[in-house]
Amino acid sequence: DAGVIQSPRHEVTEMGQEVTLRCKPISGHNSLFWYRQTMMRGLELLIYFNNNVPIDDSGMPEDRFSAKMPNASFSTLKIQPSEPRDSAVYFCASQKGPGETQYFGPGTRLLVL
Amino acid sequence: DAKTTQPPSMDCAEGRAANLPCNHSTISGNEYVYWYRQIHSQGPQYIIHGLKNNETNEMASLIITEDRKSSTLILPHATLRDTAVYYCIASNDYKLSFGAGTTVTVRA
Numbered sequence: 001d002a003g004v005i006q007s008p009r010h011e012v013t014e015m016g017q018e019v020t021l022r023c024k025p026i027s028g029h030n031s032l033f034w035y036r037q038t039m040m041r042g043l044e045l046l047i048y049f050n051n052n053v054p055i056d057d058s059g060m061p062e063d064r065f066s067a068k069m070p071n072a073s074f075s076t077l078k079i080q081p082s083e084p085r086d087s088a089v090y091f092c093a094s095q096k097g098p099g100e101t102q103y104f105g106p107g108t109r110l111l112v113l
Numbered sequence: 114d115a116k117t118t119q120p121p122s123m124d125c126a127e128g129r130a131a132n133l134p135c136n137h138s139t140i141s142g143n144e145y146v147y148w149y150r151q152i153h154s155q156g157p158q159y160i161i162h163g164l165k166n167n168e169t170n171e172m173a174s175l176i177i178t179e180d181r182k183s184s185t186l187i188l189p190h191a192t193l194r195d196t197a198v199y200y201c202i203a204s205n206d207y208k209l210s211f212g213a214g215t216t217v218t219v220r221a
Contacts, residue, residue, distance in 0.1 A: 008167075031207065043157070043211035056207075091156050095207070099145075102209060104156030 002026075004105035007093050012111045018080040022109045024073055025094030033093040033102065034067055034077050043091070064087065082112045114210050115140040115203040122216040131188040133215055135201030137180040144205040146177060148186045150197040157200065157211070160186065191219045 005024040013019055018065050029042040034046040048056040052069045060067070065081070079086055089109050093102045118136040125131040137146065148160040159169055161175045163184075168175045175186040188195055200214040 023170070033207070042213060043151075045208060048207055050207075093156070098207065101159040101162075102157075107154075107156050 002047040004092055004094050004103055004107040006090075006108050008108060009106065010109045010111075012113065013082055014081055014113050017112075018078065019082045019086075019110060019112075021079075021090050021092075021109070021110070023075045023077070023092030023105060025075070025092070026096075026103055027073070029094035029096050029103075030072075031097070031102075032069060032075050033095070035091040035093065035104075036088045037091065037107075038088045046077070046090075053075045060107040079110075082110075084112045086110065087112050114205070115144055117201045117203055117212060119199075119201050119212065119215045121213065122218070124218050124220055125188075125191050127193060127219050127221050128190055131191040131195065131217060131219070133188075133199050133201075133217065134183065135186070135187040136183045137201070137203045138201045140181050141205065144203045145206060146175065146184050147202040147209065148173070148175065149200045149202065149209070149211070150195075150213070151200070152194075152197040160199075171217055191217075191221050193221060194219075195219050 007022045030092040037043045046059045047067045049069045067077045089107045091107045093104045095102045115137050145162050147162040149157040151157045163175045177184045196219045198214040198216050200211050202209050
């Protein structure tokens, strides 16, 4: 099993540009999570999908952030327009079912200049 | 989710057991104790979890006190590759609240 796959692994962009982060969960996993990690705030949950449906997006910082899961094998996290304070490592995680282990991807390191 | 408290850092010697404490005095009856670790620049990695009973797997052992107000993660034979930030989390649903964790440094 390849594990959770994220792309790109690194992204450098300029303020105001649109950024799209991608995630492929582990096959057969029904839940998907997007997290953000910064030095100041630590690791925080942004959004949780179950069976491709957003269940909890209370952690999404503001309207500039949006996430989609068009099918069971793909999700995107989009930031438009990006700002320097969005610089962080963004992790995607997937889970087979409620109460099961969450498996994290390698993360995308985003730097907004 | 119940708040957990961990020491900010600890050192241990390679080959020795590492005992990582966690306090969760407000844990509710249906909240599990989860342990994850994050090796530098990588995504968090699941280690072990438990509800009431002590648990053991190929990575570690989890000892939960009878009143469930605290627990200890034991790495039986620490190696240099165990150097990481270790997170103790109390949760009864999908939400994992990662605090600051304990930075464990294994020294040769």
